[in-house]
Amino acid sequence: MKKLYIKIIKFILLALFLIFALFPLYWIILTSFKPVYELYTFPIRYWTNNPSLYGYRKLFEFVNFKQYFLNSVIVSILASFVSTFFAMLSGYVLSRKEFKGKYALVLFLFFSQMIPSYLIMVPQYVMFSELKLIDKLISIIIVYSGIGAAFSAIMARGFFDRIPKSIEEAALIDGCNEFQTLFKITIPLMLPGLSAIMSFSFVNNWNELFTAVMFLNTSDKYTVPVGLYSIISKAGIQWNVLAAGIVIALLPTIFVFAIAQKYIIAGLTQGSLKD
Amino acid sequence: MRKRSFILLMILPTIILISFIIFYPTISGVLLSFKNYSLYNFGNIQWIGFENFKEIFSDIFYIDVIWNTIKWIFFSVLLQLILGFILALLMKEPFKGRGLYAGLVFYPWAVSGFAIGLIWSWLLNGQFGVVNDILMKMGIIEESINFLSDPTIALYSVILVNVWYGIPFFAIMILAALQSIPNSLYEAAEIDGAGYFTKLFKITIPYIKPTLVNTVLLRIIWVMNFPDIIYGMTRGGPAGSTEILSVKMINTVFYESNYSLAAAHGVIIVLILLIYAIMYLKLTSKKEFSI
Numbered sequence: 001m002k003k004l005y006i007k008i009i010k011f012i013l014l015a016l017f018l019i020f021a022l023f024p025l026y027w028i029i030l031t032s033f034k035p036v037y038e039l040y041t042f043p044i045r046y047w048t049n050n051p052s053l054y055g056y057r058k059l060f061e062f063v064n065f066k067q068y069f070l071n072s073v074i075v076s077i078l079a080s081f082v083s084t085f086f087a088m089l090s091g092y093v094l095s096r097k098e099f100k101g102k103y104a105l106v107l108f109l110f111f112s113q114m115i116p117s118y119l120i121m122v123p124q125y126v127m128f129s130e131l132k133l134i135d136k137l138i139s140i141i142i143v144y145s146g147i148g149a150a151f152s153a154i155m156a157r158g159f160f161d162r163i164p165k166s167i168e169e170a171a172l173i174d175g176c177n178e179f180q181t182l183f184k185i186t187i188p189l190m191l192p193g194l195s196a197i198m199s200f201s202f203v204n205n206w207n208e209l210f211t212a213v214m215f216l217n218t219s220d221k222y223t224v225p226v227g228l229y230s231i232i233s234k235a236g237i238q239w240n241v242l243a244a245g246i247v248i249a250l251l252p253t254i255f256v257f258a259i260a261q262k263y264i265i266a267g268l269t270q271g272s273l274k275d
Numbered sequence: 276m277r278k279r280s281f282i283l284l285m286i287l288p289t290i291i292l293i294s295f296i297i298f299y300p301t302i303s304g305v306l307l308s309f310k311n312y313s314l315y316n317f318g319n320i321q322w323i324g325f326e327n328f329k330e331i332f333s334d335i336f337y338i339d340v341i342w343n344t345i346k347w348i349f350f351s352v353l354l355q356l357i358l359g360f361i362l363a364l365l366m367k368e369p370f371k372g373r374g375l376y377a378g379l380v381f382y383p384w385a386v387s388g389f390a391i392g393l394i395w396s397w398l399l400n401g402q403f404g405v406v407n408d409i410l411m412k413m414g415i416i417e418e419s420i421n422f423l424s425d426p427t428i429a430l431y432s433v434i435l436v437n438v439w440y441g442i443p444f445f446a447i448m449i450l451a452a453l454q455s456i457p458n459s460l461y462e463a464a465e466i467d468g469a470g471y472f473t474k475l476f477k478i479t480i481p482y483i484k485p486t487l488v489n490t491v492l493l494r495i496i497w498v499m500n501f502p503d504i505i506y507g508m509t510r511g512g513p514a515g516s517t518e519i520l521s522v523k524m525i526n527t528v529f530y531e532s533n534y535s536l537a538a539a540h541g542v543i544i545v546l547i548l549l550i551y552a553i554m555y556l557k558l559t560s561k562k563e564f565s566i
Contacts, residue, residue, distance in 0.1 A: 024391075041403075043408070116548075118541065119524070120541075123301045146296025149292050210503075256385070
């Protein structure tokens with residue numbers, strides 16, 4: 001009897017958490033498909049019988065959203081790939097080797113995590129404008145790679161720690177050198193970990209706003225968050241258009257998150273917080 | 276010798292990249308905070324000592340910004356922790372569809388803070404907002420609430436949204452820690468006749484305490500450095516009621532275009548974080564760093 005009672009309470013609570021999490025998503029999707037005349041009507045409508053693609057159409061006519069999306073894809077994939085690759089190399093050494101200055105290096109990585117990105121964004125801007133790289137996607141690709149590298153290296157170390165050393169030792173005895181061992185033996189075993197790290201930085205890069213706002217000035221260079229930012233700055237923008245933009249902006253991260261969720265969670269918990 | 280060159284080859288790219296992207300700008304950011312570099316002053320950039328800091332500390336509203344920041348951190352992290360903990364406890368025992376449930380209930384974590392801010396500013400809109408409509412239909416309120424335009428409650432509205440965003444993170448961390456508790460502990464306690472709450476407070480919480488401590492302490496840094504949600508909702512308004520330190524700094528860059536003053540704000544934030552981090556290291560006193 002008591003068991004059933006607990007089950008029902010648990011079920012209700014789980015349902016409440018789910019509704020709390022999902023309702024905003026439902027509402028923004030609904031809004032994105034609402035025709036203009038239903039946006040500001042009373043009573044508020046929780047469903048629409050006249051779904052309209054107006055919001056989405058306007059989004060691609062009014063602003064160059066296709067270009068923003070493409071820019072974001074390029075930036076996020078390249079930056080997360082670069083930072084993951086660098087992190088893989090340094091994470092491996094941090095996990096496997098003992099050397100002078102290792103403690104300082106870990107400290108270095110740790111403290112670079114603490115520096116808020118908006119403190120350094122102005123000096124970065126000055127630096128990149130001296131290099132004549134402002135308003136070019138390459139500038140934020142480099143910035144995102146650097147910011148992602150520290151976190152990713154720490155995560156990568158945790159993943160490498162979980163791969164038994166004995167496998168590598170066997171390969172070394174068989175005559176592989178260290179590079180061969182790393183690329184032929186260890187990295188294939190690390191693929192789940194690396195995909196977790198890469199998708200984690202992809203999500204971060206995809207969502208980054210402030211550096212991109214500062215660095216990208218012309219509309220055809222905007223990333224998706226900058227595009228959304230510019231939409232709300234324009235007067236008279238309608239909520240169904242903005243909602244459509246948000247829905248499209250959400251798709252890649254939710255997709256990546258859904259696929260990599262298992263790895264991300266494993267990476268965050270076992271790879272990072274070691275007690 | 277070969278060993279050393281291997282190590283160098285592996286770690287140098289990361290060190291160079293991070294030095295170039297984070298450390299060099301940090302140093303020039305600190306230097307910038309002692310200059311008078313702003314959009315209106317390109318030709319005449321000079322060393323002005325502590326003027327920017329004096330300006331910040333003589334601003335009578337600065338104390339409000341600090342106070343907002345403290346409230347923002349305290350309530351956000353506390354509620355994220357409590358609700359995340361409850362969610363993790365609910366998800367601890369396997370049930371049918373738990374994987375799918377996790378994917379759905381954890382998704383807010385993958386959404387950009389700025390987009391979250393936009394979504395919720397629409398949900399909480401005083402005139403057309405659905406939250407008001409639901410609360411009125413349920414009979415909880417009689418008149419619609421101006422969640423974001425009323426300075427007395429705007430901060431709590433943005434905190435609510437930050438809680439929504441942060442629950443998954445805590446739930447994920449705590450859930451993983453819960454999975455590592457050996458079942459034998461509970462079995463032994465059950466033989467001794469322990470009830471649910473006895474087990475919770477005598478076994479579960481002590482066992483996962485390191486995770487709780489780590490997660491909370493690191494989360495505080497992130498929440499302090501997280502202007503995105505507020506930026507999407509209010510940009511610090513109305514009347515500065517949702518302005519926290521990081522938002523104040525962003526506004527100094529984007530609206531006032533006073534880059535040196537903004538850098539000074541940033542330096543203060545970093546100093547606070549540094550003191551905090553030292554306390555954190557003392558508290559956890561471990562040589563193995565993690566994030």
